[in-house]
Amino acid sequence: MVIEQKQQPAVKVIVGAGIILILLFFISLMLGRYQVSLGDMGAVFYAKILGIECPVSEMIQSVIWKVRIPRICAAILIGGALSTAGATYQGLFKNPMISPDILGASAGAGFGAAMAILLSLPFIFIQFSAFAFGLLAVSLACLICKIVSRGKDALLILVLSGMIVATFFSSLITLLKYIADPQSKLPEITYWLMGGLSTVSAGDVWMMLVPFTIGIVPLFLLRWQLNAMAFGDEEAKAMGLNTKRLRGIYIVSATLLTAAAVGVCGMIGWIGLVIPHLTRMLVGPNHKYLIPASFLMGGIFLLLVDDLARTLFTVEVPLGILTSIIGAPFFVYLLLKRKKGWV
């Protein structure tokens, strides 16, 4: 009896967040410079579902289907992916100060994108290159850790290796910027690194779905085991978990999510750090609820920020800048509100 009462708040938060996310989805569809009324939106969906002729103008249809829905879906997926990856890494490394790019995924992806831009590759290759180099960076970090720690599994060395790789790729990005043509390539690279969703197409979302699904499904299935992993390798092992294999699965999955997100929208900071904190305050540290709740909260947060980014001023504000400007003071607020332990 007692147990059910205790678990209800977490379930309520998850259901509530789900409802908010759905509402926000439709509200976001109407926001933007091109006015779409509630009636227009209803008519468009109604026509699509029934497969009949749509009474609304072509222009509105194309704004909804080709521009806003892909962008909104991308915001939800990326926000969710980053904060789920953040929650996973924080549990795995027993440290609430860790963000999803801890193993160098963001820096690697940034370098991949910058290089593709410099070589004037088409947009799809920029994404692919970002994704590939994100994975490469994390693999490098794991490899360094394996060599340095000589078979012993040392969490701290893995984190340090991640920092080394991240620093290395950051320097390479700076190098690329230095040699880039300041008239054309340099601004392009800089804008990409700031992060944004303004160029996202339906195709991008479909392409992102592949690594996203491969990454998120294991994290959702194995989320309960993260509770034991948060007590450290030895204890989890004594409880009967194959920690080596599990840790590999968590790291690969969370990295896929991070790389997929960075590949589509550039570097967006803070979400993976702040949202898991916020969520932990709402649903507690039990990963059974924390992981799905983090996903929903991350989706809500990035969608909200993206709505702000495209409506606040006549010129779009880069998303990465906004998440940090909103995220930093918000994090201070969370720290002030926290109780004993990392609630």
Add this chain to the structure above:
Amino acid sequence: MKFEANDIRAGYENLDIVQDVSFSVTSGEVLCLLGPNGVGKTTLFKSLLGFLPLHGGVVLIDGQPCDYNDCKKQATLIGYVPQLHEPPFPFEVLDVVVMGGIGQMNLFSGPNKEEYQRAEDILAMLGVAFLANKVYTEVSGGERQMVLIARALMQEPKFLMMDEPTSNLDFGNQMRVLQQVRMLADKGMGIIMTSHFPDHAFMCCTKAAVMCRDTSFKVGSVEEIITEETLQQAYGIRVKIANVDMEEEETGTITTCLPMLNTIRISREVRQFNETA
């Protein structure tokens, strides 16, 4: 059931820290492992639990060598109670306890109602049922130790390995933990624990083992091992073993270790001097 460690050699990398360790514990027995700081008690523990690869020797349970790669099976044989620690996240006590059954659960589903019920029963058995819905990081050290014991019991192991279950606990909580150790042994659990207090061996153990700096390892019944010579050799201080008559109490005679320190005399003289002054 019988837990046997034969000719164990253990350490880090290529360095042997522990050598020629052999002992056995059967169900219902409690072995207390004593030894000075840094002698390798923790290394031995980690090796017996499979956290560190054994450099030599073999661990047998009922004659069967332990397969440390099969964590799931291992968890049903040996439960591990770690030294008191504080995890970074404020889990609920019941969630921590129920975690112990994780190896036995279906990989993809969390614990079900029966498992939560079993976790509550174990807490009740340890006399800390009231902790169930408290936050693990906010309860006292003694209570946290009970939660860790409960978590290990959730695995339904045949043997328990407790790494300094009394460290960082106040006097009362130390005794309460030892009482639970005795209670579990009476229920048929085989227990291996480490301690810094030889007295603890007299209080709740059947066997004792002492590790010394010269890598010698002695094991036997408590009376055999905890002697004045062995303790002096292990800890480098003079110790007398005294029998205190407690006939009016249920306990009868209590055997205890008394350190022979001249500070005892000095501080008494200072106290007497202060009183007369």
